[in-house]
Amino acid sequence: MRQSNLFTKTRKEAPKDEVSQNAQLLIRGGYIHKELAGVYDFLPLGLRVFKKIENIIREEMNALGGQEVLLSALQNPELWKTTDRWNDNKIENWFKTELKGGGELGLAFTHEEPITKMMTNHVTSYRDLPKYLYQFQPKFRNELRAKSGIMRGREFVMKDLYSFSRSEEELDTFYKEAGVAYENIFRRVGLGDVTYLTFASGGVFSRFSHEFQVISTAGEDTIYIDTEKKIAVNEEVLTEEVLEELSLERNKLVEAKAIEVGNIFKLGTKYADALGLTFKGEDGKESSVHMGSYGIGVGRLLGTIVEVLCDEKGIVWPESVAPFQVHIVDLSQGDEKIQALALDLYKDLEKAKTEVLLDDRDLRAGEKFAQSDLLGIPYRIVVGKHSTETDFEVVRRSDGLTRGVSREAIIKGEYGF
């Protein structure tokens, strides 16, 4: 894409009411726009990153055998009364609204109730199970405060997967597989080294749930990490009893602030019991379905990547989620030969299916470099006085390393760093 055609512009200052680093950088880069505290729009560059992350998650969900659906945001109160989750005293963060003809509706903050109810139309026998359903769907949460940028939104797209199994054992097996898929996801988006499987509160049906926590001073959670075992415990469940159960020693644990980027939760038969999701076993006996739920906030994950990997110059995208792989900075300043060099390279990279942004705007070099750093595209190719038809300077955004690279190697994506 040519930057002269992109409608968004970068800006030097973030809006004053934006206190989070992730949203400040994303707004300055033109990735997102703030509508309200906790409510953001995705602009073209932001949406490109968003879809990259979404696709990585989708691939891992499909590999688990997940089938994609898309449920509604508007919710029928009757369903939620069945599980005692309609009352505002029970669930604090409902957004509710009213139908014109009368009657209240809710805006879904999660989907256990409707998906369980829907499944009663499709599950009758043990042959219909296990099944795994997931969606990317906008959730609404009426947060009292929303100061963490896109890491805690009042409206945000969540990937939520629900598993439907025949027994506790079958649920346990899938739960472990889902955990591995989650590790794959966080590794693939570039957070593998700083993400810890964290034991957290489990509710009625299991001792623990599991969170995936990313170390960051911007985090709202406090976790205690065993760096050797590569696991952590959320402070909310840190007791002597739990330490013993997990064979952890208190003095070996490192305290850290962390961002919860995913959680997986065994639900047992709670929702199936309440909403009548049963199946006939091989023995003819009717049993309740064992469920699990597995969430990742796509926008939160995007914000976490920004928060954790950025530097003083701006955003640093991992290649796997970057809006473009290559940023060509045309420093022709009116020199038509140099301009032609940049344009030819751009066209050849597009032909080679490389995602490339060409800064063809009439700006000073210093401004172009500062904006390029802010945008955080992995490789910058500078086309200026010293460029030739066969050689260009390539700068790697993550560490600022610079190399001369041949045109041929650039087209192949082999920069040699």
Place this chain on the structure above:
Amino acid sequence: MRQSNLFTKTRKEAPKDEVSQNAQLLIRGGYIHKELAGVYDFLPLGLRVFKKIENIIREEMNALGGQEVLLSALQNPELWKTTDRWNDNKIENWFKTELKGGGELGLAFTHEEPITKMMTNHVTSYRDLPKYLYQFQPKFRNELRAKSGIMRGREFVMKDLYSFSRSEEELDTFYKEAGVAYENIFRRVGLGDVTYLTFASGGVFSRFSHEFQVISTAGEDTIYIDTEKKIAVNEEVLTEEVLEELSLERNKLVEAKAIEVGNIFKLGTKYADALGLTFKGEDGKESSVHMGSYGIGVGRLLGTIVEVLCDEKGIVWPESVAPFQVHIVDLSQGDEKIQALALDLYKDLEKAKTEVLLDDRDLRAGEKFAQSDLLGIPYRIVVGKHSTETDFEVVRRSDGLTRGVSREAIIKGEYGF
């Protein structure tokens, strides 16, 4: 995909409270699930069709130079007060909700206000224009009645595009291009022959807006068609004056019920004036941006395809939007040789990147055929006693024609009808 793995099941009867033909068929086929009147979930087969339609629209929007964004549903009242569209007396179908800390929010039924406001951050000079932004985004409309299935939802995904131009002439030019893109879309999804460009009420800034109306007895609009000129007039603007203006003769017009599947609208400078979206011209003079808005409801279009092309046996998908191109019906009934034939063909079609659904379930032939007709996949390959390693029976869903086709031709997708 193997049908034995698909979690949805077809059903013989639609729920009694569902009166629309499109939703009845889609629910019976397991394409959608009804949460509430006017509120539907998309299940795997339905989501596949939905995404096919979405991608056709996206391709046409990109070809127009559109840049994709994703705006929020939650809306700040202040923006909408600026244009006098917040008050319920002015806009009847708002869903409104309340922030926990106090203050009202709206759920967007359209996005002129927020997108215009957002653009004030990115447009300053004539060099920044024209620009075209679009999104696929869930809209909320508080309809008093919702009896048209997924053709009139209280919650539905809309493709809305907004154009930002420097002058009336520039807007006019794009408006015509957008009209052509819309014609491409309706032709590509299989509705070309029954869709009419229809003159409708234009509002303050132009004489007419234009609707794309699909002839259907399920339609809520009445239009008058000149079949030679291939244009129509909505009854709401049918006056002698308008007929004269469009050089139409009343006695040549055919009255028809129709479904509005798209509309395009010139907004002039109304929103730019109200929200301060101006640009500095080449002459240094500050002017307001000329806008247009261009909508297509993705779910409504999907429902319209079902409504218009279905027959007494069920849904009939055009190839361009079908969830799968080929439905292999395995009639092995325990015969392992026949089962292997079906499975081999399935695997080879998957290798050839053909989208194929294999009905490998243990059901009677009659049931399988009835369900296959209901699902409406374009080509059915029957694998039974009369199949050989080289020849299969292929049935075309649209007209029921049957042919013997060689395995080789099937793999190439050449059925010879």
